[in-house]
Amino acid sequence: MKGESDPAKPQYHIRLQKGQVPEFVLLPGDPDRLKLISPLLSDVRVLSENREYASLVGSYHGVKVGVVSTGIGGPSAAIALEELWRVGVKYAIRVGTTASIRDDVNVGDVVLARAAVRNDGASKYYIPQEFPAIPDFGLTLEMYSVLTRMSRALGIRYHVGLVSSDDAFYMEDDEFIRRLSSMGVTNVDMETATLFAVGMVRGVAVASIMAVNGNLVSGPAFDLGPSVRKAISAEARVALEAIYKISTQTKTQTKKD
Numbered sequence: 094m095k096g097e098s099d100p101a102k103p104q105y106h107i108r109l110q111k112g113q114v115p116e117f118v119l120l121p122g123d124p125d126r127l128k129l130i131s132p133l134l135s136d137v138r139v140l141s142e143n144r145e146y147a148s149l150v151g152s153y154h155g156v157k158v159g160v161v162s163t164g165i166g167g168p169s170a171a172i173a174l175e176e177l178w179r180v181g182v183k184y185a186i187r188v189g190t191t192a193s194i195r196d197d198v199n200v201g202d203v204v205l206a207r208a209a210v211r212n213d214g215a216s217k218y219y220i221p222q223e224f225p226a227i228p229d230f231g232l233t234l235e236m237y238s239v240l241t242r243m244s245r246a247l248g249i250r251y252h253v254g255l256v257s258s259d260d261a262f263y264m265e266d267d268e269f270i271r272r273l274s275s276m277g278v279t280n281v282d283m284e285t286a287t288l289f290a291v292g293m294v295r296g297v298a299v300a301s302i303m304a305v306n307g308n309l310v311s312g313p314a315f316d317l318g319p320s321v322r323k324a325i326s327a328e329a330r331v332a333l334e335a336i337y338k339i340s341t342q343t344k345t346q347t348k349k350d
Contacts, residue, residue, distance in 0.1 A: 098176070098179060100179045100180050100181070103141075104176035104179060104180060105176070106143065106144060106146055106172050106173070106176055107141065107143065107146045107148060107161060107172075107173060107176045107177065108140075108141040108143045108146070108148075109140060109141055109148060109161075109176070109177075109180055110180055111179075111180040111181050112180075112181075113140055113150070113180070114140075114148070114150065114159045114161075114177060114180050114181065114182055115150065115156075115157035115158060115159050115182075116181060116182055116183040116184060117156065117157070117158050117159065117182075117183070117184045117336045117339075117340070118158065118159040118160065118161055118177060118182050118184070118185050118186075119158065119159070119160045119161075119185075119186050119188050119329060119332055119333070120160075120161060120162070120163050120170070120173065120174070120185055120186065120187045120188065120189075120288070121160065121162050121163070121187075121188050121189060121325075121329075122162060122163050122164060122165060122170075122187075122189045122190065122283075122284060123162060123190075124142070124145060124146075124147035124162040124164075126162065126188070126325060127147055127148075127149055127160055127162060129322060129325050129326050129329065130160050130188070130326075130329045131149060131151065131160070133153065133326070133329055133330055133333060134149075134151025134152060134153055134158065134160075134333075135151060135152045135153075136151055136152045137149055137150070137151040138150050138151070140159075144164070145162060145163070145164025145165070145169055146161060146162060146163070146164065146173060147161070147162045148160065148161040148162070153333045153336065153337055154337050156336060156337050156340045158333060158336060159177075159182070161173055161177060163187075163284060163288075165283060165284075166213075166215075166260065166283045166284065167213040167214065167215035167216065167258065167260065167283065167284055167286065167287030168214075168215050168287075170187075170215075170284040170287050170288050170291075171215045171219075171287050171288075171291050174288055174291045174292065174295070174297065174299070175291060175295070177297075178291075178295045178296075178297050182297060183297060183298060184229075184232060184297070184298045184299075184336065184339065185288070185292065185297055185298070185299050185300075186232070186236070186299070186300045186301070186302065186332040186335070186336070187284060187285060187288055187299070187300070187301040187302065187303070188302060188303075188304075188325070188328050188329045188332050189282060189284060189285075189301070189302075189303045189304070190282070190303055190304050190305070190306040190321070190325070191204060191256065191280040191281065191282040191303035191304070191305055191306070191307075192265075192280060192281050192282075192305070192306070192307040192308065192309050192314070193279065193280050193305045193307070193308045193309065193310070194270045194273060194274050194278060194279065194280060194281060194308075194309050194310055195274060195279055195280075195310065196308075196310055196311055198252055198254070198279055198280060198305060198308070199250070199305060199308065200305050200306060200307065200308055200313065200316045200318075200320060200321060201249070201250075201304075201305060201320030201321060201323065201324050202249065202250045202251065202252060202304075202305045202324065203240075203249055203250075203251045203252070203302055203303065203304050203305065203324050203327060203328045203331075204251070204252045204253075204254045204256065204279060204280050204302070204303050204305060205233065205236055205237060205240060205251060205252070205253050205254070205300075205301075205302050206228060206233075206253075206254065206255070206256045206285050206300070206301040206302070206303070207227075207228070207233070207253050207254065207255060208225060208226065208227045208228070208255055208256075208289075209226040209227075209255070209256050209257070209258050209285040209286035209289055209301070210226075210255065210256070210257035210258065210273070210276075210278060210286065211225075211226050211258065211286045211290075212257050212258055212259045212260070212286070213258045213259065213260050213283070213286050213287050214260055215287040215290075216258075216286050216287045216289075216290035216291075219287075219290040219291055219293070219294045220290050220293065220294065226258075226285070226286040226287075226289040226290050226293075227289055227293070228289055228292075228299055228300045228301060229292065229298035229299055229300060231298065231339075232298045232299070232300040232335065232339065233300045235335040235338055235339055236300055236302060236331055236332065236335040237253065238335075238338075239331045239334045239335050239338070240331055243330070243331065243334065247327040247330060247331075248323065248327070249323070249324055249327045252279060254278075254279030254280055255277055255278050255279055256278070256279065256280050256281065256282055256285050256286075256301070256303070257273050257278045257280075257281045257282075257286075258281070258282055258283055258284060258285045258286035258287060259281055259282075259283060260283065262283065265281060265309060270309050270310065274310075280303065280305065281309070282301075282303055284301075285301040285303075288301065289301070300332075300335075302328045302331060302332060303328070304321055304324035304325045304327075304328050305321075305324065306321045306324075
């Protein structure tokens with residue numbers, strides 16, 4: 094069966110095996126984002142490149158961290174997280190991009206997801222449609238703590254929001270946006286809901302933080318300028334700080350036990 098791949102052998106898509114990847118990983122969508130994240134790490138080694146899945150490993154204040162791109166959309170993100178779970182990953186943080194659907198959430202801001210609307214197709218294979226897609230509470234709370242402490246120094250504005258994960262990138266028309274906005278949705282992406290669902294089923298702690306690279310209400314719809322690149326680097330730093338804190342807490346608890 095597809096779900097019974099040997100963790101001691103390279104996984105079919107990500108080309109990684111047990112022992113290569115630490116328990117903490119960051120999940121950007123675009124493989125090129127590894128270039129923005131790698132300067133935040135020391136002792137960086139490229140691991141693999143296959144299809145949309147590029148990966149590297151490095152250290153952040155002594156904590157080993159993997160970075161693996163997921164490509165676009167829920168299905169490819171689910172494959173990445175499934176195979177990472179098989180090789181021992183326990184914590185995964187999406188560090189992606191998103192489009193705002195509110196006037197007060199601007200290009201260059203970051204959004205920490207408190208939950209995701211399941212407008213995707215992949216999550217239904219993991220959890221019933223009436224079941225919510227929610228992040229790991231402890232991991233998300235740690236990231237929120239880092240945001241409140243570091244946002245000023247990083248020079249970013251942040252929001253805690255409700256993201257809608259959609260499959261049809263070019264079908265998010267005005268009526269669709271108005272309907273989501275009226276229900277309190279702050280932004281849209283294509284991966285978060287699926288990652289939350291896979292994490293809940295597989296027992297991986299998952300969180301999602303996204304840099305706003307477009308505003309579907311006030312414009313521009315797409316922006317890859319300096320403010321967005323700064324926000325991508327900042328969200329990765331927030332994720333890494335949260336990982337460092339959790340790793341430190343885990344080691345302290347282990348010593349007490």
